[in-house]
Amino acid sequence: MNIFVLMKRTFDTEEKISISGGKIADDGAEFIINPYDEYAIEEAIQLRDAHSGEVTVVSVGSEEAEKQLRTALAMGADKAVLINIEDDVEESDQFTTARILAEFLKDKEADLIIGGNVAIDGGSGQVGPRVAEQLNIPYITTITSIEINGETVTVVRDVEGDSETIETSLPLLVTAQQGLNDPRYPSLPGIMKAKKKPLDELELDDLDLEEEDVEPKTKTIDIYLPPKKEAGRILEGEIDAQVKELVDLLRREAKVV
Amino acid sequence: MSKKIVVLAEVREGALRNVSFEAIAAGKKIADGGEVVSVLIGDNVSSLGQELFAFGADKVITVENDKLKQYSSDGYSQALLAVIEAEKPEGLVFGHTALGKDLSPRIASRLKSGLVSDVTVIEEDGGETVFVRPIYSGKAFEKKIITDGLVFVTIRPNNIDPLPKEEGKSGEVTSLNVNITDLRTIIKDVVRKATDGVDLSEAKVIVAGGRGVKSESGFEPLKELADLLGGAVGASRGACDAEYCDYSLQIGQTGKVVTPDLYIACGLSGAIQHMAGMSNSKVIVAINKDPEANIFKVADYGIVGDLFEVVPLLIEEFKKIKAS
Numbered sequence A: 001m002n003i004f005v006l007m008k009r010t011f012d013t014e015e016k017i018s019i020s021g022g023k024i025a026d027d028g029a030e031f032i033i034n035p036y037d038e039y040a041i042e043e044a045i046q047l048r049d050a051h052s053g054e055v056t057v058v059s060v061g062s063e064e065a066e067k068q069l070r071t072a073l074a075m076g077a078d079k080a081v082l083i084n085i086e087d088d089v090e091e092s093d094q095f096t097t098a099r100i101l102a103e104f105l106k107d108k109e110a111d112l113i114i115g116g117n118v119a120i121d122g123g124s125g126q127v128g129p130r131v132a133e134q135l136n137i138p139y140i141t142t143i144t145s146i147e148i149n150g151e152t153v154t155v156v157r158d159v160e161g162d163s164e165t166i167e168t169s170l171p172l173l174v175t176a177q178q179g180l181n182d183p184r185y186p187s188l189p190g191i192m193k194a195k196k197k198p199l200d201e202l203e204l205d206d207l208d209l210e211e212e213d214v215e216p217k218t219k220t221i222d223i224y225l226p227p228k229k230e231a232g233r234i235l236e237g238e239i240d241a242q243v244k245e246l247v248d249l250l251r252r253e254a255k256v257v
Numbered sequence B: 001m002s003k004k005i006v007v008l009a010e011v012r013e014g015a016l017r018n019v020s021f022e023a024i025a026a027g028k029k030i031a032d033g034g035e036v037v038s039v040l041i042g043d044n045v046s047s048l049g050q051e052l053f054a055f056g057a058d059k060v061i062t063v064e065n066d067k068l069k070q071y072s073s074d075g076y077s078q079a080l081l082a083v084i085e086a087e088k089p090e091g092l093v094f095g096h097t098a099l100g101k102d103l104s105p106r107i108a109s110r111l112k113s114g115l116v117s118d119v120t121v122i123e124e125d126g127g128e129t130v131f132v133r134p135i136y137s138g139k140a141f142e143k144k145i146i147t148d149g150l151v152f153v154t155i156r157p158n159n160i161d162p163l164p165k166e167e168g169k170s171g172e173v174t175s176l177n178v179n180i181t182d183l184r185t186i187i188k189d190v191v192r193k194a195t196d197g198v199d200l201s202e203a204k205v206i207v208a209g210g211r212g213v214k215s216e217s218g219f220e221p222l223k224e225l226a227d228l229l230g231g232a233v234g235a236s237r238g239a240c241d242a243e244y245c246d247y248s249l250q251i252g253q254t255g256k257v258v259t260p261d262l263y264i265a266c267g268l269s270g271a272i273q274h275m276a277g278m279s280n281s282k283v284i285v286a287i288n289k290d291p292e293a294n295i296f297k298v299a300d301y302g303i304v305g306d307l308f309e310v311v312p313l314l315i316e317e318f319k320k321i322k323a324s
């Protein structure tokens, strides 16, 4: 089976966010594989081990994403591809990323494409379905299980807590939800092997794309931090008096009950 | 310039979800005096149309078909694209719900349009419509404009107020016949795990429990308090991992994102990944034994104490008020 994983490099979930020059400051920050994409990589490896085939992890970004791609290789992916747009693209959005990924994937005869359901930084959840639409293949988002039986694929999808069991066929794009699996940590031998695995680097030229083809359709005009919340009130006194005071505050001051 | 905006209504268990009315309000704002067309897709839904008029829709279109009984991206996109073809709107508004998240990128891609997802505020700025959305799990915000294609957004539930309901306002529901073909994904089974009653992402009050709740039965007082306040129960991942409750209740970066008017956090520490799902709640109450717990940093009101003592007292107090 020919499996592709869409992987985004993101800020570590624990990282504090600050802004400089109208952008999120990223110097000194820790970067990770988007947590949902870790589920995607793990699932791809398990499916390959069960059905044979190959796992290729692809990321659109800058040279820095090599580190996360190597981690994916160390987990057990076979190949990695970095589509480096740093020099060609000044502004991008989900259309841009999806257009590039779809252009890369269109002649790869992928049986299965797995992405994360959302990137924890950009947070739109658009890229997976956009790619599927451009490739004209079905997609299922937020999956918690997938079973492949010949041409038939059975997927369980999380829908705001409910589970839907869905039947479909390959080729297919799915996006991973928490609960799909427990991503492995790269082993030491895995890390050694990863150094020798292929990591190709492509640019827009190699995909026959011009800058105009990937021009974003939205524009970010401002980025800012949420207003600092005033320190809250820790109530004092006997517990039952505190509870009475709290209820009173919720009714008269906050007016929420 | 006034615009025509198509907004999607959503039905859950036979009733319109609140986000359908919020989408009408958002549509009105973007329409700038133009027309808002609310679309209802499903199997047997036209009876719900009048309520959409009462919440401000100028026109209601239904697409009914037995193949649309359950959501599928193939079925719904055929239905919506037919409406878009017929109405030629300048903009689209969906809820940022499971359905809206799944469907909107496909429609945007098909229409070669920009899409701003998960919008919490819509502003006018010098004749331009500007959309505010949280990024980095709510640790920052961005303002976006759409530069190409339709003005297409999904709105986060509970953030944009619906217009006041005009009782008695009604209109004629138009139905559009669409031939639905080739569904490539087929739903075989649905297991409802989400709690009955109030939907977590639309709840005005949420009572959330963490590892401090200690057991499945420890959630009972939280449920009682939530019911009393017409709200829903939520949880931290700590509580879900410990199997005190189902993962469908998890709030946070890898769970649901919620914006209730009141969030009562009981026995949860306020990990950064939990806050990602609830820090924009209008009022936050923290109940925790540990005065150093992180949750007190975002709380508007805090009680340092044992939740098994505090929650029953709260129930008693609210009951007294209800009775009087």
Ligand SMILES: Cc1cc2nc3c(=O)[nH]c(=O)nc-3n(C[C@H](O)[C@H](O)[C@H](O)COP(=O)(O)OP(=O)(O)OC[C@H]3O[C@@H](n4cnc5c(N)ncnc54)[C@H](O)[C@@H]3O)c2cc1C
Pocket: A006, A007, A008, A009, A034, A036, A037, A058, A059, A060, A061, A062, A085, A086, A089, A090, A091, A092, A093, A094, A095, A096, A097, A098, A114, A115, A116, A117, A118, A119, A120, A121, A122, A123, A124, A125, A126, A127, A128, A220
């Ligand atoms: C050089 C550069 C410039 C940029 N400039 C801007 C800018 O000006 N304005 C702006 O808003 N954003 C900008 N971005 C960010 C980028 O456009 C978005 O983050 C990206 O489109 C993904 O959107 P999202 O974060 O909403 O992902 P989502 O749609 O939430 O991601 C869902 C899933 O799609 C896949 N995916 C997402 N992104 C990638 C990727 N890059 N490679 C592979 N798979 C992916 C993953 O599987 C992920 O889990 C820039 C990025 C780069 C590298």
Ligand SMILES: Cc1cc2nc3c(=O)[nH]c(=O)nc-3n(C[C@H](O)[C@H](O)[C@H](O)COP(=O)(O)OP(=O)(O)OC[C@H]3O[C@@H](n4cnc5c(N)ncnc54)[C@H](O)[C@@H]3O)c2cc1C
Pocket: A013, A035, B209, B210, B211, B212, B213, B235, B236, B237, B238, B239, B250, B251, B252, B253, B254, B255, B256, B266, B267, B268, B269, B270, B271, B272, B273, B274, B277, B287, B288, B289, B290, B293, B305, B306, B307, B308
């Ligand atoms: C990638 C990633 C994603 C994650 N996503 C999420 C997510 O979406 N949602 C989420 O919640 N977490 C998430 N987490 C986990 C998160 O980091 C925390 O581990 C988790 O939120 C802790 O749960 P907790 O607050 O219930 O438990 P704890 O941190 O153990 O806190 C329990 C609290 O209860 C208090 N307590 C104990 N007994 C009582 C009592 N009787 N009365 C009052 N207070 C009491 C204690 O003082 C303590 O503060 C994620 C982690 C990672 C790494």
